[in-house]
Amino acid sequence: MDYTKQIQEIASKLFAEGKIDVFVGYRLTGFDENQVPVLIRDQKDVSQLVFNDRSVFNLVNYLKYEHTRNKRVGLVVKGCDSRSLNLLLTESQVKRDKLYVVGIACEGVVDEQGNKMQNCMECVFPDAIVADEMLGTPHEVRKYKVNADIDELASKGLVDRRVYFEEVFENCIRCNACRHSCPLCYCAKCCIDQETATLYNGANTTSGAFHALMTWSLHLAGRCVDCRNCEKACPSHLPLHLLHKWNERVIYENFQEHLAGVHEGDRGAFYKYSMQDPDDFIM
Amino acid sequence: MEAVANNQLVSIEKPEIVAPPNWEPVIIGILCNWCSYAGSDLTGTSRIQYPPNIRIIRVPCSSRVDPWFLIKSLQTTADGVLVSGCHPGDCHYISGNYYARRRFLVTKKLLNFVGFHEDRIQFSWVSAAEGPKFAKVVAKVTEDIKKLGPLHLYKKENFEK
């Protein structure tokens, strides 16, 4: 999977036609084969752009910052990224007519060690759902399946899970990198930082991390697209996807197989309801 | 789903701290104004007795209950939480409890996933006419939580009253 040339051509053409002000893509770090996001503002810089299976980050995140706000943006999205873009469109955070989206039919990306990312192996929508132009061969329809690690953890005892997560929350340093890297965390002021929430608990403690991460994962429940920007950003290497994937599984299995960002206009599982929703857990 | 998840998640939370003698759990009851709060008032006017551990908070509708309240409760004062609203279809605000129901399920499962026993958070539909049911629900929740013992998980110990 290498679309470097195509993407350079597309970006160059877009600049030449004056269709975009900025292009969000990937460039090499300069010291190894890994990549970092880059914002290209001029046609002469497009040669920096690359795209291959090391293009891991979800660039949709960059739509929430001032560099791109109210500008005409060209953007590369993989399948998972496009779902988060879909949610941003639905939640009126970006305007479709200001975007030029290069969609990728993604073959899966690899981590820094060169191993295929776990979320790519379980990916349900590898092809970009929102796109003006598609690169790559579209995939056949895949079926949702529960992650193996979720299954494993869920099948452990309650005490084991408690011990496991106690360690997770203990190791959280409340740096909020997860939040900053998440394309769907675009609030002007995060609720965790607001006075009401901090009044009784703002401290960097296990308890505070529990409170912050629980609230965060519930705000992403039914919306998280499993792009794993948060995990890549986390300096403590916390397995944050476990919380999201667990919620995703509960929601998928209980609420008419809901998956986040698949349909335009679908805000997430908490913003709709069905008469058939499970009721047996309520007395 | 219920069957699978429940099978996997059944295991007893072992109290690490043995409950001190005469320990009584604190249970927070968040009740919607139109059905469950009225139902709990009816329990009172009918003089139906139930365990005194529950502390009731009134909200307009079960849809007002942010999952965050439940997290906050468990993290600070409560050993268990009961949220109660109108029966499906009876919501005073037309559809509030349908939205709430979804959030409740996910919250319950998530807290269970990270190590809270299922019985720490319970939900019920109690109508304004179901005074006896409210007493039964409270008795059950209290009994469940007494069995589990005090909650210490993620408690903020130096909390200022």
Next chain:
Amino acid sequence: MARVGVFVCFCGANIADFVDVPKVVEEAKRIREVKFAIDYKYMCSDPGQQQIRDAITQYRLTSIVVAACSPRMHEKTFRKALSDAGMNPYLLEVANIREHSSWVHQKDKKAATEKASDLVRMAVAKSIANEQLHEISVPVTKRALVIGGGIAGIQAALDIADARIPVVLVEKSPSIGGKMAQLDETFPTLDCSQCILTPKMVDVASHPYIELIPYAEVLELEGFVGNYKAKIRKKASYVNFKTCTGCGTCWQKCPVKVPNEYNMGIDKRKAIYTPFPQAVPNKPVIDAAHCTMLTKGKCGICAKVCEKGSIDYKMQDEIIEREIGAVVVATGYDLWDPKPYEEYGVGRFKDIITSLEFERMVSANGPTNGVPVRPSDGKVPKNVVFIKCIGSRDEAKGIEYCSKICCMYTTKHTILLHHKVHDSHAYVFYMDIRAAGKGYEEFVKKAQVDTAATYLRGRVSKIYKKGDKLIVRGEDAQIGQVVEVVADLVVLATAVIPPKDNPDLARLLGVSYDKYGYMSEAHPKLRPVETAKAGIFLAGCTQAPKDIPDTVAQASACAAKVCGIFSGDTMKKDPMISTVNNEYCTGCQNCVKVCPYGAIVTEEVPMGHGSKEMRTVAKINEGVCQGCGSCVAVCRSMAISLAGFTDLQIINEIVSI
């Protein structure tokens, strides 16, 4: 620093017997913010309230906690006490130590006392976060919209207009009158329907406070109680009502014949027509689907014969707008199509008719001049079988509910048959006779004696043809045998159903409706004429099947409700509603999606102070918001807060236990 006053009530012995009240006061005094605490025998009594008033001024209290009975009981009383002392009434919190403590923990005084103390502490914590709130006043447009010009709409419009409030009455068909105009006589008094209805119709047309818009429909309703804006489409009538004198030359000369809806298609009307002779307004309209001038461009006779030149073939639909403050929905009912009753041969046998067809036949101004005839051969029937509950109470073929009026009108029909055809005999197959109402049972009894009709309790299983007669086979459950009746005519009492477009209208108005399509009232017993949407009321069969007296009563009730809304220039509203903090709002509009009342809209605000760049934020419409808090819980950025139940107030309660 907050200064809270705590007032603990004995409630006679109700609280004091099971809760150690002085101890609760003592505990309350230990709370830092509590500057004053006292107990009293009856806090709700005037001396009790006086203590609160006195303490407020004496101790400069900033919020008040009353520990007594349920807030559902006396919250208003104590709020008034605060008000009287010059304090904002919403600074009150009630700790419910009676229903939630003394009455339910009567065996354990210690625990009950502890719990009461906790409840007081929670209330104190909450009250610290209480804010001064003020009743919201919403301006009111004093004009009512009545949708539907049947007897319900007519009555509501007249009652509202008589209170000197302007009314816009919108009717779908060319004339008001509705189903009642099709009836001959009405049960249980056998008043002539036309004689009691037409004067009211004329009143509507001539009332200075009523604007009658016939041949029109409501397209859109936006806004909220007191401030609605309705878009109404006036369908093209192709006749200039201003110049038309209603002389009738046009329809006499019109060559196109169309089945007459008013007479259930038994006879024909013309393509230019007034629905019936007493129509109001008594001006003709052109039926565009059938007029050959409009469909094929040939004819034009009506325009030629009209002396006033009122015919305008080029007329277009017109959309008008009216600002209104309240709506009465009175769209009436339809009748169920009995086609699924194939075992009766419905559709194959011409001599099976519906009750409304029978009603038109026996009506003095009907197509057969008041004499019932067999549609197959025009002969006057001698043996007539009436079958009740066609579609009603029939889960398999029709609907589950009882249509309520069929028992009575079938009884009426046996009388009318007896009057019109003296040597006739009526057979009535029935499931039950439901004659609950003033004079109803007496009416049925008298009819049974006078007409000597044969009442057979049981369902009809089959109707078949033998020669020119219909053989009706059914069960007579009282003798436990199958009976067969040789009938000349069979009359089916078909079920009452809501009009087909009721759900569409309900959605347009933002009103909920049930599985059948009837619009739903706010509460089945205590708010039977209101909908859950403030300012929209229901009259007549649009809510459920009803007879004329009930319909008129409900219409008048609607009028009273509308007049209530319009009693002042503004409306007062509880201030416990949501507000948006624009600074934090991201404009994701999840709140818009979950609001059950459509109370949330969006607005554009500058990006920052003085910025030209705009961004979208949510905006709550004060008049519509009912304060459920759905929006608050879905607002991830915590930009919305619900007055009286803010996050801070609830968290304060949680952490103070």
Next chain:
Amino acid sequence: MKKVTYFPGCSAHGTSEEFDMTVKMVMKSLDVQMEEIPDWNCCGATSAHSLSETLAYALPLRNLVLAEKLDNATMAIPCASCYQRLKVTKVHMDDNPELARKINSTVIDEGTYKGKVAVKSMLQYCYEDIGLEAIKSKVTKSLAGMKLACYYGCLLTRPKNITHFDSPEYPMSMDHIVEALGAKATEFDYKTECCGASFSISDTEVVINLSSQILEMARESGAHAIVVACPLCQSNLDMRQPDIEKHTGKKINLPIFYFTQLMALAFGMSQKDMMFNKHIVPVEGALANIGKIEPEPEKVKKPRKAVEAESEVE
């Protein structure tokens, strides 16, 4: 060439041999290949479902499981009782997978039930899958002149939520088929009335009473014969006719045809193969009407203005 799975049922090898025979002839001429279910068993009608629920489901289920091995989309059943049992079983099994598993376990040796074969009566198969046009195209000897009352009996179209075929009270599919053959279907109100077949042995008087009404109504409708699609209807109405005539003292003389017999007749096949000799009521009188076309009676002028949907110009 169409293919269809065939479940003959026990009566096809006994009282209704002529039905079985003509079905095979007609299908062959319509270019439909019939594959009989190998090793089929009793459908369990009446006796099984009045005794044991499990047995009542298990017997038809075995047939359904066997039918799935043939790999045809549809199964056609001439006998209305067999059809009823198999269809009821299919619907209940499809609606309730739990029950299906339970019942399937009793006949698991034959395989697992998947629910992929549609169950249809022979009438339904002819009407829906073959179609009137195909039938019409094969007619070489029109039955014009013949007036027929189509009798469906109780089970072919009922209950509606099981059969999902035609109207439960006034079906018309067979009427359309005989009209496609050139004959005239009379307006017959008793087409779904009970013939009393289940009392055939235990209380003959009930049968005589009920069947006589059916026959009388058919006669009154002007029919020369009755057409049926069920072996029980046929045997009941045919066999009991002499008794009924004796009982009521009225001559009826209505032969009872299977609709496939008439199809075969109209398709120009030899009368010998149709086994008319097995009929109790002689058929010759009725068949003699073929070709005798009566002039249409003049329409009676309606005294009252009729209700018409379209507008008319005077």
